Amino acid sequence: MIKFNIKLLVLSFLLLISLRPLQSAEMIDPIKVDWSFKGLTGTFDRASLQRGFQVYKEVCASCHSMQYLSYRNLGEPGGPEFSEQEVKAIAASFEIDDGPDSQGEMFTRPGKPSDKFKSPYPNVQAATAANGGAYPPDMSVLVKARKGGANYIYSVLVGYEDPPPGVTLDDGVYYNKYMAGNKIKMPNNLMDGLVEYADGTESTVDQMAKDVTTFLAWAAEPELEERHRTGVKVIIYLILLTTLVYLSMKKIWSRVDTEV
């Protein structure tokens, strides 16, 4: 009786957890992509991260900020792993506002690896005003900030369609089948051949969407590879220790007549 009920309890609890994502049923499920960073030992595809950064820099960065990332992150282990020279060159290609200097004047200088990513607009209000009243969200943690994560971001990027009959859209509003409410103020910015990949990969919409999503997934969780590696070690260690403690427990409890 008790054993059966405990199973029931566990099952109900799992049901409870698994049903939670059903909360907003008005959206259609995003496309499931077999990302290389999924799973217990998932890692990022280095080449895809580098291409994704290129898409971000040439396309997204004109509206979206990534204020919590620094250029140095691009060269750190577990990320795109650009060389030190490349990181310095990338940073130096941006003009960074600095100051005040000893005369009290603000000035600009070429970026350094320690600088944060330069934002396209000086503040949220300016970004909102320049984009028809819709603030292009900061993309530093965007993948963690959306239900569905990387799958959702990718789906939105490839989810643009002509509106179905009967749906009228205002100026500057676009139809996207994966966006909540299906209306999005970001135009479809990706088209085949838009960027010229340094590694010669063909830049289809699908390829660019996957690459930039991979880049954003890393940006949101730059610790992911180290986390996965450490996690495997920690769990193996804990299982070994648990086994030893279990055997010790059996030995100690063998002195009394109670099962443990």
Added chain:
Amino acid sequence: MSEHEYVPKSKAGKWFNDRLPLLTLGAHLTDYPTPKNLNYWWTFGGILTFCLITQIVTGIVLAMHYVAHADLAFASVEHIMRDVNYGWLIRYIHSNGASMFFLAVYIHIFRSLFYGSYKSPREVIWIIGLMIYLLMMAAAFMGYVLPWGQMSFWGATVITNLFSAIPLVGDSITTWLWGAYSVDNPTLNRFFSLHYLIPFLILGLVVLHIWALHVPGNNNPVGIDIKKPSKDTVPFHPYITIKDAFALLVFMIIFAGFVFFTPNVLGHSDNYIPANPLVTPAHIVPEWYLLPFYAILRSVPDKLGGVILMFGAIFILFVLPWLDTSKVRSAVFRPIYRQFYWIFVLDVLMLGYVGAMPAEGIYLVLARVGTIYYFAHFIIVMPIVGLLEKTDPIPMSISEPVLTGGAEPSLARKVNDKV
């Protein structure tokens, strides 16, 4: 308490112990006679102590890097995640640690409900435990506000607004809690201060909880009083320490699974969007461990009524030792109560589920039925079943299951199997 007085062997030890009997305390904790038939549901006290210490240690480190300011809090959390050495690990242990803490405390509470550990002479242990649980909820709620994401801000707004339901002075109390005219920087500052304070209050109450436990000693799965020390008991060390260590390690494996492989699954994605007072999220939901109470709150059409029922759902537990009229502690020997117990468990799980859903349609109906049953369980079922139920025969001791009533050898084995 052990009968014989502890005398340290060394002269220095004796000198010190005469002035502050710490060594006597240590000897008491080591020798503490514990029922030998405790099952694994009894290991959660140790697990909870581990959870509290983990939260305090990781929390102290996080506080070294966190900035409690409305404009800087979100960025400082990202700073912890990206720039602080192993900051991601410390923060994920802390945030998942809160969930693991509640998982353990719910098992601990439901164990107590099943085996009647709240009953005489353990009422004070139970009440101190409930005070710890209340403080845990306060600490967890305020902790969730600190990253200053969308769910932080709007969760804080919903919960603090509950106080405005109090007649006459409600609005003044809410403004006083906020320190402003809405949830704002002063609110964040005081929540941080209180979030740092509460765990130490909990620690103090944990000491009292254990102290109160050591007066009558542990309850046990059979639920009978036992002679201590006797054939029915084992010394706490090494028997219980090694068993607790084993259970704790299994718990840590699950904990590590969350931290390293799905660190955000128990949180809400909206909390990675910085707080914005002008944009309300589509669904404001609390963390999973508060959902049953959230369901009770929303099941009542009247705001004040909802608040009263929600707090009532917790405060009714304080009088549980007096609502339960049964002379028998353990549900193992209470065939009727045992059925109601499992219905109650399912009721709470269902309330948790509907608490995560929008308060409309079938979910609202389920929430109302669940809420009524929740209270009926304590106010109607517990007193009546206790009086009417015919309980199974109870063994005289753990080692010698001599039965009251018809002594039937096969029953002794049956009892052991059940336990």
